Amino acid sequence: MLFVSDYCGELIHEKYQYFEVYPTKNHRWATPDDPYRMDHVEMKDIKAVPVEFASPVYYDTKKLHLTFKRKFQDPYYFKVNDTTAVPLLGTYSEDLLRIKMDGNLKRVFAKKR
Numbered sequence: 001m002l003f004v005s006d007y008c009g010e011l012i013h014e015k016y017q018y019f020e021v022y023p024t025k026n027h028r029w030a031t032p033d034d035p036y037r038m039d040h041v042e043m044k045d046i047k048a049v050p051v052e053f054a055s056p057v058y059y060d061t062k063k064l065h066l067t068f069k070r071k072f073q074d075p076y077y078f079k080v081n082d083t084t085a086v087p088l089l090g091t092y093s094e095d096l097l098r099i100k101m102d103g104n105l106k107r108v109f110a111k112k113r
Contacts, residue, residue, distance in 0.1 A: 001029070001093060003100055017104055019096050023054040032057055032087030033077055035099050046099055048077065051090030058084040 003017040021029040030051045036044050061072060062083050072078045072085035079086045091099075 001031075001096060003105055005105075014105060017100060019093075021093055021096070022057050024090075024092075025052040025054050029093040030090035031093075031096060032090045033071075035091035035096060036103075046091065046095045048089035048091050050088065051092075053087075053090070056086075058086045061085050 001019045001021045003014045004011045005014055006012075019031040019035075021031050024030050030053070032051070032053075033048070035046055035048060059072065059078075060083065061080065072080050077087060077089050079088055
């Protein structure tokens with residue numbers, strides 16, 4: 001999911017603003033992990049929920065540097081074994097949009113109102 005804004009009649013990707021989203025079994029889109037990982041939002045009222053992805057989603061932990069492996073240590077979000085980290089929770093796309101609108105993209109949307 002990319003976030004773009006209009007700049008002088010052209011659509012421009014807002015730098016570093018995106019989520020990796022995957023189709024779910026209930027025909028929606030969601031991202032695994034903590035939805036606030038990259039945003040600075042005062043009210044963190046959206047919580048990750050159990051999500052069943054349509055196809056297996058996992059991270060290969062064998063190829064990750066130790067710093068990145070620490071991200072998967074919280075059993076609340078991932079089931080981790082020697083080779084993979086499988087997400088247990090996720091956040092649906094409409095909630096991701098709300099997080100961005102209340103966080104890093106607040107200035108962009110404020111200009112449009």
